[in-house]
Each structure stands twice: as structure tokens, then as C-alpha cells.
Amino acid sequence: MNNPAPAASAPPPAPARRTIDIVNASLKRRYAREARFRFMGASAVFLGLLFVAVLFGDIVSKGYTAFAQTYIQVPVYFDPATLDPDGNRDPQTLANADYLGLVKASLRTLFPRVTGRPQQRELYALISAGAPQQIQTMVRQYPSVLGTTRDVWLIAGADVDMLVKGQIDRELPEADRRIKDSTLTLVDQLKTEGRIEQRFNTGFFTNGTSREPELAGIAGALAGTFYTLALTLLLSFPIGVGAALYLQEFAPKNRWTDLIEVNINNLAAVPSIVFGLLGLAVFINVFGVPRSTPLVGALVLALMTLPTIIIASRAALQSVPPSIREAALGVGASPLQTQFHHVLPLALPGIMTGAIIGMARALGESAPLLMIGMIAFIVDIPQGVTDSATVLPVQIYLWADSPERGFVERTSAAILVLLGFMVVMNLAAVLLRRRFERRW
């Protein structure tokens, strides 16, 4: 570092400068430029990581509480007079019995001092609207509970859940808070009696969506996503790889194939909602594919994924050295055998990477699905590709629109699940590439 400065500042004594002096003189500037570039690169990476950390921190801090659910222990008297007046344990009678009344009666027994209609309505709001269903299931599974009193952990109402999780500020004046002072007293009493508990929220993974945040789960959206993506893969992978193979290895190189190639590249950049419009116009209106179903969703997403898979597959095929093709042709393999026995296996890691990246994009896609009716509010978990369904991103979109405090944490939790799937898929892409990468 010290050498160049004197050499540069003392030109007169050395009229013919040696090359090394000129090099040394410029060295400092060159290194400074390099340092600047490195600094910019490093700070860009740091900034990016910072944003990711903030995003994740925000989502996790909002969403982690959704994985727990508040339960309230209530002694329930399974009154045979209400549930089974005839005494013959007829399943039909048991199914239609007044479980809501039973839950209400149990609550009144637990808090005998609460009287008056408005107060009692507040009392009932402690427990979720899903509680009668819970009791009914219990009776169906264990008819022997009839006539006994059991302590039952019932799902708490959304507001109580929020309060227990600390999402509602007790210090606010009563008028600004969703929970009245009287309810606070009730909850505090339950707490001191040890009748309030938080458990892992299995319902979040086994329930369909619901109007009640405490009952809403992602099972329906997960099933919808599974059917849609499985069908998307089934449609787009063989067609995409086949198209790439034909275009890359078999099609004549002329103006038409050039045009097709340009258009495939363009298609990869088409906004996804356009594919949704296409699906609406063609698949639903012309071919009469049932709307809101994973079937039509998969058709649209397959169209959207195809360019990605074709482009990645062509690149992978192109990177297979021609010597392998010559070797296979040289021993008398037909062109198709050459491709399927030798070229395709070698290109497969690249093809799979492209396919998985395409699928990951399809997994996160909501816009085109809105156009084909997959935004419907569907409580039932779809059982097949022709059942109405929704998918995770759309579910997230729907929940994010809901004003209830309980849906805020569920939105974040659903985002976490979606991100989890994305990470798993991308990891799979990396591992597959590592596993099947071969040298030649």
C-alpha cells in the first residue's frame, strides 16, 4: 500500500517508468473499487435478510398464539329428560336433541348468581358456538354418559380466547374493549377455580373454515390445496416435459418453432390473473367444468406452470452433453430411446427443480383462483377434485378480510403453514438436485 504513493509522486527521477510502477499506481484505485462493490453487495444481502427477519418476526409473533386454544371446564349434567325423553337411546333423537340448551343450563348451574337475560347472554358467550356440537359428539361416542354429570372441557368463545391469550387489553376503559367488566369477573373466577386452560389447537388442522374464529381451521384449505396441486403436477409435468423434449430434441428448427419458443417465454411472464380469466372463459363457460373445484383450479394452475416447466426442462436438456446422445445413437439406439434412456435421466434433476419451483409458485397463487370461484366460503372439507374447495392462499385472503380479532392470529398461522410448505418444497428441490446430480 505504501509503495505506489512515492512512485506516483516522484516521476522526475525516473523518466522511463517501469510497468510495475504503473501497475502499482493503479492498484490502490482498483482495490478501492473492489472494496466498494463488496460493501454494496454485503449491505444488500444484509438489508434483504433484515426484511425477511422483520417479516417472519411479525408473522410469527402474530400467529403463534393460534396454535393454542382456550378451553373452559364446565360440569355438564347429561340430562336424559332433555336428550333422550323416550329413554330408548334412539340415535335420531340423540342427534336432534337440544344440546345448546344443555350447555346453557350447565353454565347457569356453574354460575347460579348470574340472572337476567343480558347477563346470561354474556355468560353463554364464554363458550364457543361449537360447544353443543362437542357435547353431541361425546354423547354419540359414549352413550353411557347419559344421566351423569361430567366435567367437560368446552372450547371457549373467541373473545375469552383473545383475553386469555392477552390480545385484549384489560386496562382499557370498558367502552373501548370487546369484553365487559362482568365477563372479566366471570373469566377471573374461572381462572382461580382452574377451569381455564390452553391446549394445542388440533382443531386448527382438522376443521374446515368457520364464521367463528375459534372453530375455524385450515383442513379444508389444505385438502383443497393438496387436490389442486396434485392434479396440477399430474397435468403439467408430463405435458411440460414432453413439450420440452419435442421442441428441444425433435422439432425442426424453423420460423414456427422459433415463434413458439418466443411465445412460451412470453407466457411465463403473463400475469396470473389472465390465466384465471382464460380458465373462466374456456374451462367453465365452454367446457362446463364445475366451478370452485380443484379440477378447474388445477387446469388453470397447470397452464400457468407449463411455461416454467418447459423453459427449465429445455435448459436442462440442453445442458446434457451431445456426446451422450452420440454414444447412444452410435450403438444403434433410436432417437426416442436415446432421449428416454440417457438424455432425460441426466436432465431430470434440472427438470425436477424447475417443476418444483413452478409448483411452489402455483402453491402460493390466489389471483387466478379468485376468477374461477375458489374464493367461496366452504366449510366442508373437500373429498375429491370435483368438490367445491378453496386453497390456502385464498383462505388467508378471506381470513385477512375478516374483522374479528381471532382471525388475525389465524391468518398469520395459516401464512406460517403456507411458508412451511414453501420451505419444504424448495428444500426438496435442492435435495433432489443434489441426489440425482451426476457427472459425466
Next chain:
Amino acid sequence: MNALASEIVRDTGAVSAADLARGGHFSGTIGDITTPDPRMVCREVNVWYGDKHAIKDVSLDIGNHQVVAMIGPSGCGKSTFLRCLNRMNDTIDGCRVRGSITLDGQEIYDKGLDPVPLRAQVGMVFQKPNPFPKSIYENVAYGARIHGLTNSKAELDALVETSLRKAGLWNEVKDRLDQPGTGLSGGQQQRLCIARTIAVSPEVILMDEPCSALDPIATAIIEELIDELREQYSIAIVTHSMQQAARVSQRTAYFHLGDLVEVGETTQVFTNPRHKLTEDYITGRFG
């Protein structure tokens, strides 16, 4: 044949006409292009890559149980000519071939002729060893598998062993047949490729600079192998090494800028070249 010849003369214009004027046999080649017991007979072969006229009126016989060496400076068309003999040029876009090439009397550029069985009859060994990224066994067995040459696993095992033995590789790999062929050394890989080629029992073996990527010891082994293989197969070899051509071949063909300038017995070509270009090349004045 005459009609075709005149047509080609018109096609190629002055250059070919001048070459013809130089005298000699077909299209200006000096020396005897024929051989008493030909396996493949090539007459007035022309190849174009797009507009580039890569091979001009080349006529040459590939004799039975004989090694024909093709030498010449880079870009002279010797590899192109070799690749015509099993229609490997079909895979190159914009490549056109005119003229007549027969294998045992059968025109190989007939419209109805399928290049797939042709390539089983005319095998090829490439410049860079290109084993499949599969096991050594699979490499040798592949050709037999796709053509259905064997009926049982035992037959296939035997075929793999004989092929590897003929290629002089058996003793080196017999204990690791299930290991990838790409894990062998360069010379072993090239012998594996030769084993793969002879496993489908071709009649003619084409070798495109088979030793150019190998060290001298591996080269010597391959050259010995070529000499042994000659007893069963007809061999055409392209080489940049004149010493190699002199060592392994019986006949030598000298290519220059797409023309076949001189053909003859190897000893004659190397000791007493008749054409000025051949002499210049052999004495190392260019190339």
C-alpha cells in the same frame, strides 16, 4: 454414375473441375481408391453444412479386415466423412449428403433405409471417451439390450465378458462391473466405449481420433487393440497423429480442404507420397 458425376461437377464449379483436371481416378484423387475386398464403397460423396461445401467428391473403399486411416489438417473433412459412414451426420442441422455409400452392396442413404440398424452394423468410437453415466456392465450391455441380442441374463453376462475381453479391459474391471463407467481412467473409458461398440457385433468400426484425449501409454494400448480388432472387423480411423496412422493402418487417405487428395498403402503414402500436398503434410510443412 456418369450423370451423377457431371451433375456434381456442375454443382461444385471450378474447384472440382480443376481437381479433376489434375488427373487420376474419380474426382482427382491420386492413388487407388479401391480395394480387392471392400466392405463399404463410397462414390462421389459430397457433404454440405448449410452453404459450406465440407466434402467434395470423395470416393473411397473401406476394405474387409483392414484399417483405413484418414489424416489431414484440421477442418479438412475427415471426421465429416467418417460420420457419413453411419449417418451420424443426420443429427446435425443443415447437413446434406449427396453421393453413394454402400455397406455390403446396400445403399445406406436410401430413403427407405433406417439409420438405427445401420448404426448397429457400423459402430462408432468417439474422440472424447463418452461412457454412459451408468455401471460398466450397463454400458456394455446397453446395445445388446435395446436390440434384443440376448435371450437370458447368462447370455448377456457372457456377451459383456467377451466384449470386455476383446477390448482388453476385462481383467481391470471384472471385480467392479457395477461401478459407474465414468469412474474409470480416460484410457479405460475409451476401451469401455470400444467394448460397448463391439458388444453389438458391428461389421465396421469407425474411430474418430480415439486417442486424442489419452496419454501415450493408454494410446499404445488402444493401438494394439485396434490391430487385434482388425482380424474381425473393418476399421476406419481418423487421426491427427501420423505416427499412429503409420502404426495401425494398412491404407491411408489424405484429406485436404474437403478433397480426398491421395489414397494408398500406408507404407507407400508415408515413404513415397505422390501428391505435393501429401508430402508437405507428412513432412510437417503444415497442419
